[in-house]
Amino acid sequence: MNKDEIGGNWKQFKGTVKEKWGKLTDDDMTVIEGKRDQLVGKIQERYGYEKDKAEEEVVDWETRNKYRW
Template identity: 50%
Template sequence: MDWNRIEGNWKQFSGMIREKWGEITDDELDKMEGKREQFEGKLQEKYGMGKDAVKKTVDDWLNTLG
């Protein structure tokens, strides 16, 4: 799955994101409006991951969605 589909259906996918990454709040997700860069930045902030690790984690998650 590509990020454009996530961004286009952000409200629908934000619930799945909250299940996987529970440290991110609904308000934070709303402010991101589906922007991948903002999402990855928030993962770095909340989970203390490096940029490359976050990108791989998000890519792996996208692959599980199909």
């Protein structure tokens, strides 16, 4: 998968991310921009989760949405 495919993939899934984690802002989404580690970090920050909990939620989201980074 090349950079353009990842970027397009992310644009398609941004809405599902915001549905799942409504506290994430548009600015957060710009920072995340398809970077998994940034998503985990922003979830930790906005929801006050431990890293393991945020990671677990992202894994669950990836599985449910068949998302590939």
